[in-house]
Amino acid sequence: MVNTLFLPELREMLAEHNSEDLREFCLALHPSRIAEFMDGLSADEAWQVLRHADADTRVQIFEYFTHDRQKEIIETQDRQEVAALVLDIASDERVDILAGIDEAVVAELLQRLPAEERRDILRLSQYPDGTAGAVMATEFVRLPEDLTVRQAVDEISRQSETYETIYYLYIVDHENHLRGVVSARQLLAAMRHPETRIAEVMETALTTVNVMDDEEEVVNKVAKMDLLAIPVVDQERHIVGIITHDDVIDVVRATATEDQLRAAGVEPLEDTYLRTSIWTLGWKRGIWLGLLFLGSTLTALALKSYNQEVADWEWLVLFLPLIISTGGNSGSQSSTLIITALSRGHITLADWSRIVLRELMMGLGLGLGLSLLGLVIAPLVFEVKDVRQLLVLPMTVWAVVICGTVTGSILPLVFKRIGWEPALMSNPFVAVIMDVLGTVIYMNVALALILK
């Protein structure tokens, strides 16, 4: 919902070039709220408002704009002013934003940035999506190991406005190798003895991630150890960036939503549900719905080869949807359990035999329970003539549930083994496999029991 509360006033202030009021508006609330209140303005108007804010506030509000708005402003407004803005955006955000911008514009902007910042952008943009390098920021406090506590405090209070976070201070040797870390809390406590060398108060048992590590690994480490930030190092243990708690929260939320959507056969959205155009959404759903539809036509072909049997024993049809659904449900239970356990780091591929055995046992047990239910239900639905007819539904259900739990557990493990994201397609795959398997098992159980 667009908040239109302040729009008339904002437009009036713009028309009157009322710098003072516009500056005050930008400072009045948290930047995220200010960005919301500007939702109804055009990108051009929004930029005119921002130009009245001080540089710091401007960039904070800009970071809360939607990607579309950011893109439009960067591509259409004065290059020099935009370059100054880009310079102020946090390094990890900046790379994400520039990734969506017209290449010619990016090239022009890069020319206007200091050489060091330009190199920083080019280096960060090389890390593949989903790695620690792609999430990390390069602004962090780095202190030489030979400072005293007092010198460190002076250094920080001088520089505190440049940095995204000063909650950890990273201590390096003269070649930028990470040697230790001091938290803001430890530094404040150490102020009682201000002449101590910082190397004596620092922690040396460090948790780090490699720049090419998967972001899921980063999340698991930060969550497990309750860290505010985790340092990112390269192969030679040079510190190259940090990943902070807020980036971790963003990664956790984004990947959780992506996994949920993928499990339901929807390609993850780049924007919120209401902001995604109906065409984009249609494509992201249609592609999977179509593939699943085509996959399920295999059930029609499978059924066709049993057409005569079904015609002879018309009661068989009654349980077809029930069996298909039950197979799908037991399969998606297993695959979801395995996918969530893999992503939380609760199981690894090395546990595969234990997992599959467990799911086999689970299938045996759950299948037995459901087949007993089936034994009660079958006579309520159709007139059972002999015991073999009575056994068709229970035996099929038992076999289908076992196939479901085993397929549902093996498939995500296989995906993981060959390097695919387990959440990517396991559930839809399992669904199609169980549709076809369920049909084939049903017909074969029926053939074996009543037609011989």
Add this chain to the structure above:
Amino acid sequence: MVNTLFLPELREMLAEHNSEDLREFCLALHPSRIAEFMDGLSADEAWQVLRHADADTRVQIFEYFTHDRQKEIIETQDRQEVAALVLDIASDERVDILAGIDEAVVAELLQRLPAEERRDILRLSQYPDGTAGAVMATEFVRLPEDLTVRQAVDEISRQSETYETIYYLYIVDHENHLRGVVSARQLLAAMRHPETRIAEVMETALTTVNVMDDEEEVVNKVAKMDLLAIPVVDQERHIVGIITHDDVIDVVRATATEDQLRAAGVEPLEDTYLRTSIWTLGWKRGIWLGLLFLGSTLTALALKSYNQEVADWEWLVLFLPLIISTGGNSGSQSSTLIITALSRGHITLADWSRIVLRELMMGLGLGLGLSLLGLVIAPLVFEVKDVRQLLVLPMTVWAVVICGTVTGSILPLVFKRIGWEPALMSNPFVAVIMDVLGTVIYMNVALALILK
């Protein structure tokens, strides 16, 4: 997997009462790793090891034990020692741990705690699961508004070891009303003018949550504003606790996993996949699998009333699984999109008409696409005699997809409206509804087209 690397050495040290080595072992690595290395010890042995650690390390390691192990230690070991341990556990963790302990033991322990801590535990344990009050900790830095910057720094460096976090300092008036906040960064920067009053440097535009707010609301605020911690206030704006970034990460991960499991019809687990007993897991899956099975038997009853038609037109059976699956898929796509958008705060109930309209359009579009596919597929699967036969599959698919998208979008909104958790049962409910609706729509389309 239990790490058995240090078990023999640990047992030897215990047998020899080698206090010094045991104390060093406890300090050698991050507490989470130490807890892992003790996985193979009995609860009694693990406690004997911990008794050699200093009180601070002891409680840190203890917090990483599994809930079962914590419970066993608290219930069986010396009450006085356990009470001392409980005193040191962070207030939010403590309440969670005590919730699982035998009531008689808790009563005994509470008697041995100072009155203030006892009241704190009793108060925190009253907040319902899933509220801000149940997640918050009560250890935070609270400073009177009339201190100077220097006095504040002195106060903190004196007390820094008592608190879970000093990243924000909450400024209160003499009646404990929250007046403002100063970050550690701001305080360090303000050290250049140490005689300034803290009330002059504090931020007064505060983001707070109410003690009864839903934890999802807390997550949305913290994530949106990139906060390290958010203060929790009661109705009269007294500060009663804080929720820190690490608690937020835990809440996000836990609720994401819960939502994924519920969407697949699995009751959320209290422990990891491999640590959950097969009986517990069987129950958490079986209850839903059984209910879904019973729900799907409605399809058998629905089909029964069309038994004659199916017998006359045997090719109708061929597409039954395909139609059932397609309805289920389109429904779960919609419900998952709506559930994730609700939990991320991207949509609210007020958007309901826009959402349902959007999903109706989506159903019209996607259904049309799939029905065109059906038009191509039908003649490949069976010998089509006339155009009315040809139209049965496409028209059914179209109608079923529309029903799927509309049901899938309305149900989570209805759940939310009546105060149920939308993720709780929407997907399984939608699945059963679409099984039955799919069957009924199919038969009625067939009746209307070919039997009249």
